[in-house]
Structure formats: structure tokens, C-alpha cells
Amino acid sequence: MNLVLLRIAARNLMRQRKRTMLLAGAIAFGIMIVTILNGFAGSFVKNISDNFSYLMGGHVFVSGTEVTPSGKRISIIRDDSVIMQALEDSGQKWVSLQKTSQTIATLIFEGKSIQQTLTGIDLTHSGMIKERLALVDGNWENLSWSNAIIISQSIAKKLNVLPGDVLVAQLQTITGQNNVGEFRVAAITIDSSFVGSIMTYVQLEYLNSLIGLGKNEYMSLGIMLEKLEKSGAFANALYTSMKGMGLNLFDRSTKDENGSMTPFQAMLLEQRTEQWTGTKYRLYTIDDVLAQAKQIVVAIDTGSTVILIVLFAIVMIGISNTFRMAMYERIREIGTMRAIGVQRNEIRSMFLYEALLLSLAGAIAGIVLALIAMGLLTLISFDPLSPVFLILKRGHFSFYVPPLRAIGNILLIAVLTLVAVYAPANAAAKLPPAEALRTVK
Amino acid sequence: MYSNVSRKAKSLRRRILSILSLLLLFFTGLNPLLAQSKPDPRELIKQVDDLSDFSGKDFSAVFTIVTQKPGEKDSVTQARVFRRDAKKQFVILILLPEVNKGQGYLREDDNVWFYDPTSRKFSHSSMKENIQNTKAKNSDFTLSTFAEDYTVTKMTESMVGKFPVWVLDLKARTNEVAYDRVVLYIRKDRTMLLKREDYSVNGRLMRTTAYPKYVELEGKLLPSQILIVDEVNKGEKSQMTMTEQSVSPLPDRVFTKAFLEQVSR
Numbered sequence A: 001m002n003l004v005l006l007r008i009a010a011r012n013l014m015r016q017r018k019r020t021m022l023l024a025g026a027i028a029f030g031i032m033i034v035t036i037l038n039g040f041a042g043s044f045v046k047n048i049s050d051n052f053s054y055l056m057g058g059h060v061f062v063s064g065t066e067v068t069p070s071g072k073r074i075s076i077i078r079d080d081s082v083i084m085q086a087l088e089d090s091g092q093k094w095v096s097l098q099k100t101s102q103t104i105a106t107l108i109f110e111g112k113s114i115q116q117t118l119t120g121i122d123l124t125h126s127g128m129i130k131e132r133l134a135l136v137d138g139n140w141e142n143l144s145w146s147n148a149i150i151i152s153q154s155i156a157k158k159l160n161v162l163p164g165d166v167l168v169a170q171l172q173t174i175t176g177q178n179n180v181g182e183f184r185v186a187a188i189t190i191d192s193s194f195v196g197s198i199m200t201y202v203q204l205e206y207l208n209s210l211i212g213l214g215k216n217e218y219m220s221l222g223i224m225l226e227k228l229e230k231s232g233a234f235a236n237a238l239y240t241s242m243k244g245m246g247l248n249l250f251d252r253s254t255k256d257e258n259g260s261m262t263p264f265q266a267m268l269l270e271q272r273t274e275q276w277t278g279t280k281y282r283l284y285t286i287d288d289v290l291a292q293a294k295q296i297v298v299a300i301d302t303g304s305t306v307i308l309i310v311l312f313a314i315v316m317i318g319i320s321n322t323f324r325m326a327m328y329e330r331i332r333e334i335g336t337m338r339a340i341g342v343q344r345n346e347i348r349s350m351f352l353y354e355a356l357l358l359s360l361a362g363a364i365a366g367i368v369l370a371l372i373a374m375g376l377l378t379l380i381s382f383d384p385l386s387p388v389f390l391i392l393k394r395g396h397f398s399f400y401v402p403p404l405r406a407i408g409n410i411l412l413i414a415v416l417t418l419v420a421v422y423a424p425a426n427a428a429a430k431l432p433p434a435e436a437l438r439t440v441k
Numbered sequence B: 001m002y003s004n005v006s007r008k009a010k011s012l013r014r015r016i017l018s019i020l021s022l023l024l025l026f027f028t029g030l031n032p033l034l035a036q037s038k039p040d041p042r043e044l045i046k047q048v049d050d051l052s053d054f055s056g057k058d059f060s061a062v063f064t065i066v067t068q069k070p071g072e073k074d075s076v077t078q079a080r081v082f083r084r085d086a087k088k089q090f091v092i093l094i095l096l097p098e099v100n101k102g103q104g105y106l107r108e109d110d111n112v113w114f115y116d117p118t119s120r121k122f123s124h125s126s127m128k129e130n131i132q133n134t135k136a137k138n139s140d141f142t143l144s145t146f147a148e149d150y151t152v153t154k155m156t157e158s159m160v161g162k163f164p165v166w167v168l169d170l171k172a173r174t175n176e177v178a179y180d181r182v183v184l185y186i187r188k189d190r191t192m193l194l195k196r197e198d199y200s201v202n203g204r205l206m207r208t209t210a211y212p213k214y215v216e217l218e219g220k221l222l223p224s225q226i227l228i229v230d231e232v233n234k235g236e237k238s239q240m241t242m243t244e245q246s247v248s249p250l251p252d253r254v255f256t257k258a259f260l261e262q263v264s265r
Helices: A003-015 A017-056 A081-089 A127-132 A140-144 A153-159 A194-198 A204-211 A228-244 A263-273 A291-329 A331-339 A344-377 A387-391 A403-429 A433-438 B002-037 B041-051 B257-263
Strands: A060-067 A073-075 A096-109 A112-121 A135-138 A148-152 A166-172 A178-189 A200-203 A220-224 A280-285 B058-068 B075-084 B089-096 B104-108 B111-116 B121-125 B150-160 B163-172 B181-187 B193-199 B205-217 B220-230 B237-246
Touching: A003 A017, A003 A344, A017 A228, A017 A291, A017 A344, A017 A387, A017 A403, A060 A228, A081 A228, A096 A127, A096 A153, A096 A204, A112 A153, A112 A204, A140 A148, A140 A178, A148 A153, A153 A178, A166 A204, A178 A204, A200 A204, A228 A280, A263 A280, A263 A291, A291 A331, A291 A344, A291 A403, A331 A344, A331 A433, A344 A403, B041 B150, B041 B163, B041 B181, B041 B220, B089 B257, B104 B257, B111 B257, B150 B181, B163 B193, B205 B237
Parallel strands: A112 A200, A148 A178
Antiparallel strands: A060 A073, A060 A220, A060 A280, A096 A112, A096 A166, A096 A220, A135 A178, A148 A200, A166 A178, B058 B075, B058 B237, B075 B089, B089 B104, B104 B111, B111 B121, B150 B163, B163 B181, B181 B193, B193 B205, B205 B220, B220 B237
């Protein structure tokens, strides 16, 4: 690299400060928009995954399905001893296990009603409940009630209930028969998030008795790991171990013929259409469930790249014209330089250095602006009951820009600027010195 | 003296014998009558099923459902129902409220689809689901299948208003029937269902349905007014009124998804 040429290029940029600022500003604006989009996409899946892990109580899940003689599919794990053995044999580590049953019920209290998904877990022994929920009314001791129910503040307000009140629940058994239960409000939780506000926890054993499951039966086993990132390897090891124990499992990598479904959706379709006897198990991870969300990220990333290219196509036309103008402005200067021995390729390089410095300055400024904008956006607090909460981190936007992505954007800008400036730079290099010196502006 | 006593005794014996013979004759004669008045419970529920069965014919009617909920304004839902019982098909087209106009339900065999004209999408529904915001279920618009789904566990007598009725206590044959126990109150003098009680799996009364008015269509008695009372959510009830009932043949295209899409445009 010729440092003298680089210095001249920098000086040339400084000579026309206003023009340089405008060009660098255009580049910075484009980079800022694209970096914010990349940052949003980068944290999108992570936020959704975290929120769903919380909602579903695990990172990896095993659920059982049986086909009744009439062809109805019911969700049930009758005996989990083999699954537990397979877990042990897989050699993997987990943080906690959670057995759950779920149903949709209409909760009724003194003429007011609301439809809710009831999640049955062992409230008395669940560490997760005490760890995650903050009580505003009632107490943990009430969880020993056999028909205890934990509801969120918003639901308590809608039904106008207090701890100790008895709610009537209208629900259906796993085979579709109508049933009625009575739940006693043990505790009311604060709505820390959209996720928290939609969760209603009840005693697993009592819920099972209402929906037609046995005392030790349940629908799904949630396995919480140390980190979400480990779920793929964990699921693979557990799948192999369960297969090895002779359990009937749905294929995890099933794909439909036209490829329009994710493997998880294909597995669900198989569960709805296939025939089998006994219990067939479904093993899946949060990532499997959210495969479609990942497609959204790919779409956002692709969209941001398209925006980047379109924005810069416009900016590059501007840069190209500006450099052509600069060349005519400096035509006598170029003639002089050429007359004192500066070579053609050095003239070309001088213009290209100018473009490179301009693009780098614009790109760096754009990234700095994006960081400031993202910092400001994270300060906005969203309503916990808003469904957008699922893509947020504790009610706020969060951003993660993969470093390689940012470097890639800078390189792309640099290359595009060089391409845009190459033609005027080449024209400047090819100017005959005598003709250039004779030119009068 | 002795002959007098003996004569009296003979005469008394004769009288007793004749009374006994008369009683025997009376009860033997009445027995078939008694047997006739207490019908076979299975036959009775079959007759109830037959009343709503229009197999071989198409059926259509307009149902107006007025639903009352405590603290809420009465809501009116109107739906046109098309039935083809022979093929287990029905279409329920929502006419009112205006905001839900064009929504519909289509039954093909055991599948029930709900159509939403706003999203132009069909979603899975079931016979056990309520129609809109009412207390009526999809299954209330189809032919009843008590004889197929239930066994009679008890048959007693009672009164509904001024009418003597047979009270049939039914238990579901499988655990896939919506209500595990149903009690039917059937008029004695003419097979007409006057009242029905639906119970949950754990034996709690969930719904009471009264059938105060009937109309005759093609020799069959059809309830033209139905009152459904939600016994769990006290104070909530729906009143269904049937009008424009007909058994005129319907085109095949009525029982298709395309029909629901077309009429909602």
C-alpha cells in the first residue's frame, strides 16, 4: 500500500467535507438500517425459544399418543419407567424433569367465565413453580390442597376471585366427554410476562382424575437442560436410547414429499394419519417446534440483504457521479501529478483509496449509529399482556448482531463502493497529462 | 244345626273361590294391558331417534337462537341448517349476528369443519362444540343416536308439567360420547321428548334441555322450540326456535366446502 497516496486520498476527502459527509451519511444510514434488522433477527429465535421453554417447561419433550378403537388419538404416557431408564442410559445431563397434563377448560366463578389452558404439574414438589412465579396473593402452603389452582393476576381480576375461592371448571376428558371439576384458588401470581399471564397451574393428580387419566399417568415429559443449545445433541442421544429400549417412536427427521413442512409438522401429520397399537412416542425439542420461526429469521435476513443492495445501488449511483464530478474538478491537478511522474495506476489507486476510506468511514459510523439506536430501542417497555411479548426479552426488544454478519456488511459496502468508483477512477488514470493541464474549468 | 253351619261354610268357600277366580281372571286379563302400557325402553329411545331421522330425505330449517348470559345483553344467532342424514352430512350457515354472517360449519362423516370468511380458511371443529356464543352444540342440529350410544339403566314414571312421562336413565356405551349419563323424559301418550338432562362423567348435571313445542313434518314430530339451560354456569340459557322447516331435496353441492366459500362472498 502506498501511504502517500492514502494520505492524498484522505486529504482529498477532507477538502470537500460537506460532500464527503453526505456520501458517508448515506452509507451510514443504509448500514444502520440493515444492522438493526440483523440484530433483531439475531435475537428473535433466542427470545422465542427462551419464552417457549418457560411456557412449556422444558427444552426437550417426550409425549405419548395412543389410538383408540374408534380411531381417536389420545395423548398419554401410561408407564414412564422405560423412558426414565432410557434417560439414564443416554448418558446425558439434565437440570429437571417435569411431568405435565394439559387441557382447555372454562373457568367459572359467580356468573363470570374465562377459557384457559390448565397445566397439571405436581405443584407440591415442583421447584420450577416457586422459582419462577412471584405471588401477589395466597401462599405456597396452599399448594398442598388436592384441588389447588394457581392463576395470574389478570385472570383473578377478570373472575373477581381471591385465594380460597372455589372455581368451577368445565372441561373434556381425553376421549371428549364433558366433565366438571372444582378448583380452589391457592395463589395469585404477578403477570411478569405475556407467558406468565396465560399460564394456569393445577395439581396433576386432580386434573388427571377429571380428564380420565390415571394417578401416575400424564401427557408429556419436559426435560430442562442447562442450556438450550444442548437440546439437539441431548434429543439425539435420548432418541437412540429410547429406540434401543424397544419403544415405538415417531421418526424425528420425517419430511413431507413437497417439502413445505418442517420435520416437526411432518411428525404431527404422521401422528394424525398413521395407525399403530400401543403407545407411540414423540421426541422433540424447542428448536423443532420453532423451526418455522427460524424460517422467519431467514426471511428477515434475506430481506435485509435485499434492502442493503437496493439502498446501495442508489447510493452507488450517487457516489459514481460524485467521483466523476470530482475527477473533472481536479483535472488540472491530475495533469500536474501525471506531469511530475505519478503513474496511471497510482492515479487510479488514489481514487479507489478515497472510495475505500469513504465506505469504511460510512460503514463504521452506520454501525455506531445502529448500536445507539438499538440501545434506545431496548429502553422501550411493552405491555406484558401483548402477544408481541413472545418475541421480546422480558418485555423489551433485544438485539444480537453476529460479528461475521457485520463484517460481511462492511466488506459488501466496500466492494460495491470500489465498483462504483472504478469507472471514474479509470477515466482519471487514462487522462493524457498535456490535455489535462490545458483544460480550463 | 250342624247342617246349617256346614251349608254356610260351603257357601263362604264358594264365595271365596269365586272372588279368587274373579281376581285371577281380572289380573290375567289385565296383564297384557299392563305389559302394553310399559313399553320396551330400547324401543322407546329408538322411536325418539326415529323422530329426528330424515334418512332418505334432505332437511332444512332456520334456527333462531336467543342466548341470555348474566350481566350481558341478549344475543341473537340465526343459522340456516341443511341436513342429509343418510350421508351423515350437514351444513350450518350463520345468518346473524351480522358480524359473523357467512361463517359456517360443514360435517362430512365424523369430521366437522368451521369456515371463517374473513380468513377464508377452514379449521377443525367437532360435534361437541358450541355454535358461536350459544349453549347449542353442533350435535343438537343432527339426528339423535341415543339407541346407538347409550344403554338404558333405569326406567321410571314421572310428570313433566301436566304430562305423564317415562323417565329413562341412559348410560354411555363408550367413553367417547359427549355426556356420560343422559336422562330423557318421554311423553307417555305419544312419543315426544319433553325434557333431557345431560350429566358429566363425575355425575354433575351440566345441561337441561326442554322441548315445549313441536311441529309435524312429513308425519314426524319435530321440536320447534328448544330451551337449553346451562346448569354449570347458572343463569346462562339459550332458546332455539325452528322455522322454515322443509324436506325438499337439496343439491349435492350444498354439502361441500365450495358452497360455504361461495355463499359467504
